[in-house]
Amino acid sequence: MIKVMIVDDSAVVRSLLSEQLGSEPDIEIVATAPDPLFAQNKLRSVQPDVLIVDVEMPRMDGLTFLRQVMATAPIPTIVFSSLAAAGSATALDALDAGAVAILCKPSAGVGDYLLEQRQQLVQTVRQAAGSTLRAVAPRRVPVAAVAPAPRGLTRTTDKIIAIGTSTGGTQALEYLLTQMPLDCTGMVIVQHMPANFTRLFAERLNSACAIEVREARDGDRVMPGLALIAPGGLHLSVQRSGAQYRVQVQDGPPVSRHKPSVDVLFRSVAKAAGRNALGLIMTGMGDDGARGLRLMHETGATTWAQDEQSCVVFGMPREAIRMGAVEKIYSLEELPARLIEYCAHAH
Known part of the structure; x- marks a missing residue:
């Protein structure tokens, strides 16, 4: 069973993602959180296999949270954000921070999008769960x-x-x-x-x-x-x-x-x-x-x-x-x- 935690400040998005992923026989939503600080507290107890994280959230942004996770106890993380539009600097920053995948959240019609892209979402979660991450911070040489x-x-x-x-x-x-x-x-x-x-x-x-x-x-x-x-x-x-x-x-x-x-x-x-x-x-x-x-x-x-x-x-x-x-x-x-x-x- 793949244990997934969803971190997104939108209750609607958390609910839709939970519904779409939780209906799969091999995926379990073990926790959701409205921001990274709540997520940090829950991470100690639920130990998810995969994180799904938004970028824009109160108290701490998703990229800062992602860098903290990757530097300490890396968890395969999928960034799901409207800021991660194709070609955006935010998406590239997320990959640099260690995200295993980027999914662009539409600014409207998230429910329809998830219905259409359900298989991609499920496949991405399964692939992410199968990865073994290591905390790596390469030394940058000028x-x-x-x-x-x-x-x-x-x-x-x-x-x-x-x-x-x-x-x-x-x-x-x-x-x-x-x-x-x-x-x-x-x-x-x-x-x-x-x-x-x-x-x-x-x-x-x-x-x-x-x-x-x-x-x-x-x-x-x-x-x-x-x-x-x-x-x-x-x-x-x-x-x-x-x-x-x-x-x-x-x-x-x-x-x-x-x-x-x-x-x-x-x-x-x-x-x-x-x-x-x-x-x-x-x-x-x-x-x-x-x-x-x-x-x-x-x-x-x-x-x-x-x-x-x-x-x-x-x-x-x-x-x-x-x-x-x-x-x-x-x-x-x-x-x-x-x-x-x-x-x-x-x-």
Whole structure:
């Protein structure tokens, strides 16, 4: 039985969520609270498996509450808020704070919305309950602290780095990319995010990094010193074009329950680059990317995974390791130096 606690200042929303979720045979609403301070008192006794939290609430906002929970005794948390509109800074802040999922609450007609989106809500709760969270606060390294790149680093487009991540990935990618030198090997990245979130995420990273980080556009060339992030709601793949790699951004059905899908990216990189690629699977819920990384491994690519201790959620790396897709396992703290070493030998 999945034990759920709902924290929302609207009695109507608490009631509707309780009704929709409580009717499922494997979900039990163990507590509701009108604000985080009430919730903190109840958390000591009810020990929920999943929290559903609003952002705007009296006495303490939901993001502050979320950060406190994640820093002490992490609980998989779904943010359900009208402030979490697609592409909003609030939604990105919630992901940064450790939310496993973001659901946008309509400003009106919540009852109709929950009836229409019931299956998504239930599935999100079940997926969240299956995750194992760890309190992780990556040390942020300023761009100025990055060591100069070795001379001759990545003069060609022969190599490519593909990264896949989900829950916890916004913080992990910032930690990683802010330490990459200007002429590092070109990167293609899938971070599970809804449509319109990724542009703001890429802009935030770009402002913090020495390398260029931006949302991928169809036909973009993969180049040294550039990290391309898959647009939310679209698949990202890589194709060889002469001596170059170019990306394809296209719609399509979800793969491994996701769009963008890490599996789609990794499979395309296996085909386009083979042994000239590095695949890295990082913190995230579920198993997206595990099969694609196995294919990369089979085609001779270098394959790495983030270790359990430094992951917020170990689901994706765990599945890849279980399938025999991973050559080496590194902590988040080790990964920047390992990637820089890989780039130095990529020419």
